[in-house]
Amino acid sequence: MSRRDWLPDFLARLAAEHLLARAADEALLAPALRLVLDPEDWGAAAKVAAHIGLRHAGVWADASEGAGVPASFAANLVAGVAADLDGEHDPQRIAVYACLEHLGGYLVLETAVPLERPVLPSQTPHYPGLDRLERHCHDLTGVVFQGHPDPRRWTRHQAWEEDAFPLRTDFPTAGRSGGRVPADADYPFLTVQGSGVYEIPVGPVHAGIIEPGHFRFQAMGEEVLRLEERLGYVHKGIEKIAEGRDPEGLARLAARVCGDSTVAHTWAACQAMERATACAAPPRADWLRALMAERERVANHLGDIGAICNDVGFSFAHMQCARLRELWQRRSRELFGHRLMMDAICPGGVAADLSADASALLQADHMALRAAAIPLFDVIDDHPSLNDRLITTGHLSTAQARNLGCTGSVGKASGLAFDVRRDCPYPPYDMLEVVVPQESDGDVAARVRVRMTEIQESLILMDRLIRTLPTGKIRVPLRPAPPGAVGLGLVDGWRGEIMTFVRFDTDGGIARFFPRDPSWFTWPALEQLIMGNIVPDFPVCNKSVNGSYSGEDL
């Protein structure tokens, strides 16, 4: 079955529901196809999509000047669509996008709502994983999602007013008030009542060396009855301060969306910009990018496997993994210039070439890591005290994972083997066979096994990448962006699918940047998988998912 075989069925069902969907120029957001919808059909289209099992990969809005299909491209569209969406003729509109995926084929739904009355049916009733994305979208652009089951604020705390929307053109980047921002003390958490029920508020400043966020537990005895997350503490206005940057500047910002996924996020942003400007990075750069992305995957999995073991008191594995990770990071600094490989990917290619003797060093490293990790993973896999704590702990069913749209190790451990590298491959993965681990147990132990397998698969991939490393240039200059050019980046990071949308303004600067981290879908998974577990198992459950705070707060 090819990647888009489901599309005719989807279109037929839309037609059967009398939903008007118009295909638009498909080169714009390649590899995704595009469908333009009337705003009133927005919710119903999601219902049809959910019915045939499409995964939702996120929703975002573009409220800045010139949003929507640019004039230069509008000529390619049927007249009606152009009139609907042409932002240049009618700047008082907010363009809204939703990305769907099935069997590796992507589809972007687009619509536009008037700035004066930006009302759109919510897709959350059909896709629960969209809950916070739509609330984020509302807090930043003012789009009102009608029928959303939870109208509370999400990303907005107290730094700006309820009726101000930072991503609108009239909102100054510096903000409107310089005064101290009070704590968001009256956020209406849901409460649970009953005899013996008590509440544990945690955060935003946690006890460990971790990012800030708030967790509100309702517990009875040791058992967690309910967990509610409250994030947004590290909202740094990334989408706003991206505006007007040049491609290099955007790549630097993308590298800091989420420090542990710096390679994957930079790659996704550069891929989006390269697609927008029809400029392909040279093959050697693709190979080096993949090499770095796999290194990032290995480093993070090593760190997390160790931390998961540490959270249940098994410090042997923690120390062993920390040691291996440190050696790995030192090599990254030596060969790629930075311990996390930050800023190593740049628009049009990579910043630095690999030296001639690096291949041998890396291959020896891979062998050494394999030799150290395999016996270690054997211990982790069947150590009685670990089994006792990790098996059945933090269970996420396949239905729950699918419902939320989880990708990455969380999805893979719950039976969803989607991986962008295999299912919608981008260079160089289109030339490589990517083996994707899949587990069905959905517990912490399964997530650990997925990560252990991914490390071993990454080692195989990296060996192959080194053996087939093409010669030639590592960077080409990015072509000037046509006014209003848009691009979609789709990269598999170690947490899962990263989707990045970029739109250029008329001067070759960035008008809109939206990096969608996979954490948007795994944070709600944590709320579900913790239920019924004991409070002391929260750290290990949390670590097994390891959502990014910074990647979601933006």
Add this chain to the structure above:
Amino acid sequence: MFRILKQSLKTGVVTEAAPATDDAELERLGIELRRHVHARLGRSLAIRQVDAGSCNGCELEIHALNNPYYDLERFGLHFVASPRHADALLVTGPVSRHMETALRRTWAATPIPKLIIAAGTCACDGGEFGVSYASRGAVENVIPVDVKIPGCPPAPLELLRGLLAAIAPGAAPSADPGDHQND
């Protein structure tokens, strides 16, 4: 059990294996650090790390200080779970406006005298994020800072060096609450 012993024995004590170029300096820095910690703080420096808006890059490197190569605790430095137990705050990130009050409260909860260390380029000068509707920029825009450790993120050795600077003679801990006392 035997597999664990075997792996541990085979791995050995990596902390003292010092062939890499870095490690001599690590030892030197560590010993100097321990001397200052002993002299000024009575054998231990308790550090409370606060992420005030970082991208998590700095946290990864601060974590690395605890790995067996750096093994920070042997120098008398350790990370504590509460600001009330801390001698020093190690603050990362540009201070997001949403974390501003939490950071002030953490600062107020830390007993005097206290050292405030800004770790990472963002904490030092706002970095890539600067000052905006969502960010206050540098940590010193919100609470007084004694020492800055630049770097994006600072590598573990740079962090060690910065911690040393923080407790070296001449770097007086901030005792003056100034106008930053309450939120």
